[in-house]
Amino acid sequence: MAQPQTNPTPSSSQLDHVAQAVRDLLHQPDYDDGSAGPVLVRLAWHSAGTYDAASKTGGSNGAGMRYEKEGGDPANAGLQHARAFLELIKKKFSWITYADLWTVAAVVAIKEMGGPEIRWRGGRTDFTDDNKIPPRGRLPDGAQGADHIRHIFYRMGFNDQEIVALSGAHNLGRCHSDRSGFEGKWVNNPTRFSNTYFKLLLVNDWKKKTLENGVEQYVYVDEDMIEEDEDAEDAEEPEELMMLPTDIALIQDPSFRPWVELYAEHKDIFFDHFAKVFAKLLELGIKRDRNGNIVNEENQQDGYKS
Ligand code: ZEM
CATH class of the missing domain: 1.10.520.10 (Peroxidase; domain 1)
Structure with missing residues (x-):
């Protein structure tokens, strides 16, 4: 042996x-x-x-x-x-x-x-x-819903609170159509760790969009911002923000949603819970x-x- x-x-x-x-x-x-x-x-x-x-x-x-x-x-x-x-x-x-x-x-x-x-x-x-x-x-497969997320994360030994805390990592980075098929970033400043992802999940009106490659994701475009920008000459084009179907599942599921609400309101609690669950x-x-x-x-x- x-x-x-x-x-x-x-x-x-x-x-x-x-x-x-x-x-x-x-x-x-x-x-x-x-x-x-x-x-x-x-x-x-x-x-x-x-x-x-x-x-x-x-x-x-x-x-x-x-x-x-x-x-x-x-x-x-x-x-x-x-x-x-x-x-x-x-x-x-x-x-x-x-x-x-x-x-x-x-x-x-x-x-x-x-x-x-x-x-x-x-x-x-x-x-x-x-x-x-x-x-x-x-x-996990971003195209799926709450049942799938639970199946994947319970297998690792995580509970619903830990699943939502971990998902807060989507404050960072972006999707690339040539990697996952999805496209875009979750928040405007994707290189700054914060609880913005949770805030945006709650406040925005997310609409389903089918990309040219046939992949479905959720997007939000601030219509007011576009109108204002038309008058401003050198304004930057507002970039459409996105969510995966699995991200949207976090606000639709009655057991996940309260954690999204907590983390959106209390950045310090999110940071504390994220640190613990990422270490785990x-x-x-x-x-x-x-x-x-x-x-x-x-x-x-x-x-x-x-
Ligand atoms: Zn992600 N994630 N993720 N994730 N993720 C992507 C990007 C990033 C899911 C998922 O499908 C995707 C967690 C949970 C889950 C990060 C961290 C963590 C992308 C885009 C997809 C599709 C990939 C691409 O195209 O490049 C799903 C379904 C998840 C669970 C339900 C957890 C947990 C994370 C860490 C704790 C990060 C940082 C990125 C951004 C990567 C980059 O290249 O910018």
Whole structure:
């Protein structure tokens, strides 16, 4: 029987160097809205969001997205950009595992974009082959509704409050038609972490729109703003904001909606709940010994030998 392997968590001075390197690469004038931050957050989320509590498989240990089996999953389209940004840091600090780097980068990025401090623990190992990578299909599909969201997130061990708090990450970044089929950003300033997403969900009149590619999403256009702009000569074109069907499900579902209302009104509560639930997300499927070192158990070693 193989001895359980452990990988010591990086020291705090080692981590300081990595955190600074992440902060240094966030500013990317030629990429999206000028920041690598949002796509780094999505990388960490998708690396962890494969977790299945029943079989204790998946999760952020392993960095399976380096392999085609997980990296080539259409659900992960676009995340190669995040991995390429972080490859520069991995080259400089080769002692850090990809699995630790991808998760800590999100925590640093969220803080740097104005979000809360999130507890992060290291010690993840990288898979050396693709045997332990779980099957595709565990990540959520934005075209679906509340039942689907619950099915996906209950599988990971989250409750309704945690689902809504996590969804607040859609304050960040945007959809790309060549990645997910959806198009546009949720909020006007998508590189600033805040509770605006929840406010917009509640105040705007969201209308279903079918994009040219046939994908359905919800949009909001401020009609007053357009009329005012017609008179203003060099006014910027107001960009249409969007919501996924799964985002709209949060205001239609009677158990999700009160959390949207709470977070829209109380930014501090949202920040506190988000910090807790994001830390929990990054620890899914990770078992630690008394010293905090990760224990790679037999069931994780065996994995999917298909
Ligand atoms: Zn997202 N997300 N997500 N998400 N997400 C996208 C983008 C981003 C869903 C989803 O389908 C999509 C969580 C939950 C859920 C981020 C963070 C988190 C996109 C656009 C889609 C389609 C991808 C593209 O085209 O590039 C669904 C259905 C979810 C649950 C119901 C959770 C939880 C997140 C973190 C805690 C972030 C930061 C982005 C923006 C990425 C970027 O590149 O700008």
